Amino acid sequence: MSSWETVIGLEVHVQLATKTKIFSGASTTFGAEPNTQACAIDLAMPGTLPVLNKQAVHYAVMFGLAIDAEIAKESAFERKNYFYPDLPKGYQTTQLEKPIVGRGNVEIQLADGRTKNVRIHHAHLEEDAGKSLHEGDFRHGVSGIDLNRAGTPLIEIVSEPDMSNAEEAIAFAKKLHSIVTSIGICDGEMSQGSMRFDVNVSVRRTGAAELGTRTETKNLNSFKFMEECIAKEVERQIDLIEDGGTVLQETRLYNGDTKVARSMRSKEEANDYRYFPCPDLLPVILTDETIEELRRNLPELPDARQARFVAQYGLSDYDAGILAYDSAMAAYFEVATARSGSAKLVANWTMGELAARLNSEDISIVKSPVTAEQLAGLITRIADNSISGKMAKEVFEGIWDGEGNADDIIETRDLKQVSDSGALEQIVAEVLAANQAMVDDYINTDEAKRKKKLGGFMGQIMKASKGQANPQQVNQILAKKLSELL
Amino acid sequence: MHNLTIAELIKGLQSKEFSSIELTQHFLDRIMTLNPAYNAVITITAENALKTAAVADKRLAAGNAPALCGVPILHKDIFCTRDVRTSCGSKMLDNFIPPYNATVVENFERDGVVVLGKTNMDEFAMGSSNETSFYGAVINPWAVDCVPGGSSGGSAAAIAARLAPGATATDTGGSIRQPAALCGITGLKPTYGRVSRWGMIAFASSLDQGGPMARTAEDCALLLHSMAGFDEKDSTCIDHEVPDYSATLGNSISGLRIGVPKEYFSEGLDVGTEQAVRVALAVLEAQGAELVEISLPNTGLSVPAYYVIAPAEASANLSRFDGVKYGYRCEDPKDLQDLYSRTRAEGFGEEVQRRILIGTYCLSAGYYDAYYGKAQQVRQLIKQDFTSAFKEIDVIMGPTCPSPAFKFGSKGDDPVAMYLEDIYTIATNLAGLPGMSVPCGMVDDKPVGLQIIGNYFDEALMLNIAHQYQQTTDWHNAVPKGIL
Numbered sequence: 001m002s003s004w005e006t007v008i009g010l011e012v013h014v015q016l017a018t019k020t021k022i023f024s025g026a027s028t029t030f031g032a033e034p035n036t037q038a039c040a041i042d043l044a045m046p047g048t049l050p051v052l053n054k055q056a057v058h059y060a061v062m063f064g065l066a067i068d069a070e071i072a073k074e075s076a077f078e079r080k081n082y083f084y085p086d087l088p089k090g091y092q093t094t095q096l097e098k099p100i101v102g103r104g105n106v107e108i109q110l111a112d113g114r115t116k117n118v119r120i121h122h123a124h125l126e127e128d129a130g131k132s133l134h135e136g137d138f139r140h141g142v143s144g145i146d147l148n149r150a151g152t153p154l155i156e157i158v159s160e161p162d163m164s165n166a167e168e169a170i171a172f173a174k175k176l177h178s179i180v181t182s183i184g185i186c187d188g189e190m191s192q193g194s195m196r197f198d199v200n201v202s203v204r205r206t207g208a209a210e211l212g213t214r215t216e217t218k219n220l221n222s223f224k225f226m227e228e229c230i231a232k233e234v235e236r237q238i239d240l241i242e243d244g245g246t247v248l249q250e251t252r253l254y255n256g257d258t259k260v261a262r263s264m265r266s267k268e269e270a271n272d273y274r275y276f277p278c279p280d281l282l283p284v285i286l287t288d289e290t291i292e293e294l295r296r297n298l299p300e301l302p303d304a305r306q307a308r309f310v311a312q313y314g315l316s317d318y319d320a321g322i323l324a325y326d327s328a329m330a331a332y333f334e335v336a337t338a339r340s341g342s343a344k345l346v347a348n349w350t351m352g353e354l355a356a357r358l359n360s361e362d363i364s365i366v367k368s369p370v371t372a373e374q375l376a377g378l379i380t381r382i383a384d385n386s387i388s389g390k391m392a393k394e395v396f397e398g399i400w401d402g403e404g405n406a407d408d409i410i411e412t413r414d415l416k417q418v419s420d421s422g423a424l425e426q427i428v429a430e431v432l433a434a435n436q437a438m439v440d441d442y443i444n445t446d447e448a449k450r451k452k453k454l455g456g457f458m459g460q461i462m463k464a465s466k467g468q469a470n471p472q473q474v475n476q477i478l479a480k481k482l483s484e485l486l
Numbered sequence: 487m488h489n490l491t492i493a494e495l496i497k498g499l500q501s502k503e504f505s506s507i508e509l510t511q512h513f514l515d516r517i518m519t520l521n522p523a524y525n526a527v528i529t530i531t532a533e534n535a536l537k538t539a540a541v542a543d544k545r546l547a548a549g550n551a552p553a554l555c556g557v558p559i560l561h562k563d564i565f566c567t568r569d570v571r572t573s574c575g576s577k578m579l580d581n582f583i584p585p586y587n588a589t590v591v592e593n594f595e596r597d598g599v600v601v602l603g604k605t606n607m608d609e610f611a612m613g614s615s616n617e618t619s620f621y622g623a624v625i626n627p628w629a630v631d632c633v634p635g636g637s638s639g640g641s642a643a644a645i646a647a648r649l650a651p652g653a654t655a656t657d658t659g660g661s662i663r664q665p666a667a668l669c670g671i672t673g674l675k676p677t678y679g680r681v682s683r684w685g686m687i688a689f690a691s692s693l694d695q696g697g698p699m700a701r702t703a704e705d706c707a708l709l710l711h712s713m714a715g716f717d718e719k720d721s722t723c724i725d726h727e728v729p730d731y732s733a734t735l736g737n738s739i740s741g742l743r744i745g746v747p748k749e750y751f752s753e754g755l756d757v758g759t760e761q762a763v764r765v766a767l768a769v770l771e772a773q774g775a776e777l778v779e780i781s782l783p784n785t786g787l788s789v790p791a792y793y794v795i796a797p798a799e800a801s802a803n804l805s806r807f808d809g810v811k812y813g814y815r816c817e818d819p820k821d822l823q824d825l826y827s828r829t830r831a832e833g834f835g836e837e838v839q840r841r842i843l844i845g846t847y848c849l850s851a852g853y854y855d856a857y858y859g860k861a862q863q864v865r866q867l868i869k870q871d872f873t874s875a876f877k878e879i880d881v882i883m884g885p886t887c888p889s890p891a892f893k894f895g896s897k898g899d900d901p902v903a904m905y906l907e908d909i910y911t912i913a914t915n916l917a918g919l920p921g922m923s924v925p926c927g928m929v930d931d932k933p934v935g936l937q938i939i940g941n942y943f944d945e946a947l948m949l950n951i952a953h954q955y956q957q958t959t960d961w962h963n964a965v966p967k968g969i970l
Binding site: 040043044045046047048049050051052079081083085088089090091145272274275276279280281282 | 565566572574579582584585586588683684685686687688690691692718719720721722798799801802804805806808810811812822826846849850851854858
């Protein structure tokens with residue numbers, strides 16, 4: 001047995017968050033009734049012509065600036081010719097020879113703390129196709145075409161084959177997700193197809209100079225599917241070669257539901273796309289002024305935000321990374337922190353309780369039932385000792401279930417922690433008086449072991465206060481009263 | 487009324503000599519009676535025309551109506567007309583009714599122009615004889631056994647037969663100028679980008695340009711003024727001021743330097759045609775213009791370059807006709823492949839299929855550089871030929887086409903012979919320059935055209951020269967035999 005190396009490159013399709021399509025004025029909103037968001041241009045009606053959406057160009061440039069890439073002062077569109085029912089013109093308008101974004105770099109963070117640079121070959125602008133709805137999705141025996149998505153602006157980001165395992169590929173994919181959502185050019189909704197990944201995988205014996213034959217698995221739209229698919233494909237290729245076979249260059253599909261991958265077409269069956277410059281569109285010319293203005297207005301990038309979270313809020317690198325790389329989570333964190341003034345508590349709750357609940361119910365943080373303002377209200381009461389950690393969880397559940405803000409729930413459920421020292425002293429005194437045997441036992445125990453006996457008193461005191469006593473204060477009062485008895 | 491020019495009709499309408507309704511009805515009657523003999527008009531929009539005419543009469547009565555208000559014209563069936571079938575001369579679009587207007591159609595609507603109907607054309611504008619139309623050939627009013635030229639043969643024949651005083655047309659390699667020459671009328675292909683291509687069904691997008699046809703340069707000036715202008719819906723349309731073309735028609739052409747390319751008077755040019763053109767040049771010389779022999783050395787490369795670039799663009803432009811969304815669809819397709827291949831085999835005619843195949847071949851892997859890449863280089867050379875020529879001269883003149891109208895079927899078996907019809911017109915499309923054809927003589931009782939090629943956006947000068955020529959000649963007033 002010899003050891004194997006894996007080589008992975010990604011092609012990533014990112015839907016740009018423009019209001020209208022790349023070459024028409026039709027809306028890009030997701031989820032409308034089929035064919036209600038396609039105008040004459042999207043339907044490729046005879047005589048219609050494309051007009052380039054400037055916002056899409058600006059978004060592509062912003063991506064280029066975010067990865068420190070060369071921005072082409074002149075880029076151009078070409079026609080990629082093939083027939084398919086969801087491609088109304090019979091060609092896709094895309095960029096080939098002169099893409100708008102040239103070479104760039106994306107740094108990824110790995111679990112062991114290392115970082116790695118993944119080179120970007122280029123990124124280009126293009127239009128999305130429509131969707132074919134086949135049997136099962138549509139009516140029996142009939143295929144349907146929905147052209148709502150046709151003409152949605154995309155950038156296709158093409159990486160160099162710089163990743164050597166699934167972890168790196170996922171880290172890269174997540175980093176791209178973080179960048180495009182942070183700069184606001186994509187909504188990042190993977191389940192709606194806002195980001196789709198084509199994964200190129202090959203294997204070779206460790207130390208081999210030549211790359212192995214690669215396969216391309218298309219259209220993965222979740223990090224989980226990507227991870228599964230890479231693992232399976234690497235295993236398949238190694239098995240194939242070790243059994244004396246060869247890997248065929250082919251395009252594959254992975255079904256995330258059934259966990260089965262299959263070949264879609266071989267290299268021999270590949271289309272000749274007959275690219276040529278699109279004569280309906282002028283070259284895209286960018287001035288230095290436009291590029292500089294976009295650079296000046298570029299929103300904060302994830303790495304910069306992470307560093308700022310460490311410096312400004314005193315978070316650990318790790319926590320800052322988790323919060324900063326998800327732009328929605330970062331925004332949530334900053335709002336809640338500004339309102340409550342307790343960055344660390346907000347960080348813990350956002351990454352802990354909140355993230356867990358959102359995950360288990362598959363809700364994105366922008367749609368969280370507990371708003372950042374509401375979480376801040378809860379954190380404020382934890383910070384000022386009005387409620388204990390245990391109570392806080394109950395209050396959080398209440399907010400989640402729509403019972404109102406933290407203060408309302410504390411009020412109606414009578415959860416307010418007793419921090420009035422007079423009242424606490426009285427409770428402690430009453431508990432000590434009612435449990436003379438425990439007090440005697442405490443006094444007679446060796447000093448070194450007395451601490452262990454405190455738990456018993458605490459339990460009684462909390463019970464007497466119906467759980468509302470501030471535990472830290474109780475500790476102090478109890479220690480004081482017991483020492484007085486010695 | 488039908489022997490009046492548009493300029494004269496405008497005077498008649500404005501002086502209330504006749505109403506737009508009367509005028510419209512007159513031309514509709516002529517189309518009903520005479521069109522069966524020429525097959526120039528394939529859709530008649532009588533009801534709409536009379537409605538528009540009624541509105542035009544009201545605007546005329548109220549005063550301050552645009553110049554063309556109430557004047558009836560025909561649209562080439564390549565321009566999309568809302569709620570009116572737009573077939574592009576093809577079975578593929580025989581059932582296609584666009585829900586939108588071409589910008590050109592819209593512009594004429596704005597100016598109160600009445601649309602009598604749509605004219606016949608070569609299928610998808612691919613042809614120089616109008617024989618490729620799904621609706622049958624158009625008959626040349628000058629010689630019933632001859633073609634009217636193409637692809638705008640329907641528009642040209644309709645004007646020659648006095649079925650309309652003017653019409654829209656398009657020109658990708660000569661499709662305005664060649665039929666204008668063969669039918670003895672005046673036609674102008676503007677600078678690429680002068681007229682919006684929105685709603686004009688694409689043949690070869692980088693070459694296609696819409697323009698006017700009429701009997702006189704003066705009328706073309708009026709029509710172009712309405713058609714031209716920037717349109718944000720066409721990215722290749724150029725934002726360049728539209729001058730008042732009529733205002734400069736009377737300018738003197740004394741001192742004008744006319745370049746006469748030696749390559750336009752070489753082998754293949756009919757003797758009678760050459761003679762007529764030489765005489766026309768002498769007429770202009772007599773009006774004070776100076777003739778300068780020039781050379782456009784890459785002229786010979788224009789036809790081969792064109793027959794790579796135009797089919798290449800067409801092969802992509804025509805991919806949308808797949809039987810999925812609109813237009814013709816074959817009966818009972820057994821699967822997707824069958825739907826595509828039978829729809830396109832049955833829906834497109836032979837010439838269109840030939841060009842799609844040529845274009846597909848030229849763009850294929852391994853052939854792209856040798857064909858498409860090379861053709862684009864040639865295109866640059868041809869542009870440079872003109873750029874250097876225009877440093878010395880103001881306009882270029884020569885024959886519009888090598889010979890007068892030819893007989894039906896005479897070039898049907900030889901596509902290359904047909905392609906050579908456009909040998910003098912194609913280079914201007916490759917360069918994006920404006921070109922014009924003006925009647926300048928008769929050979930065997932058939933009209934001959936003088937071609938005027940201008941520098942970019944020099945349409946006003948070209949119209950001025952043509953108008954001055956038409957002030958001292960009478961070819962544009964000649965009426966085909968049998969047309970009363």
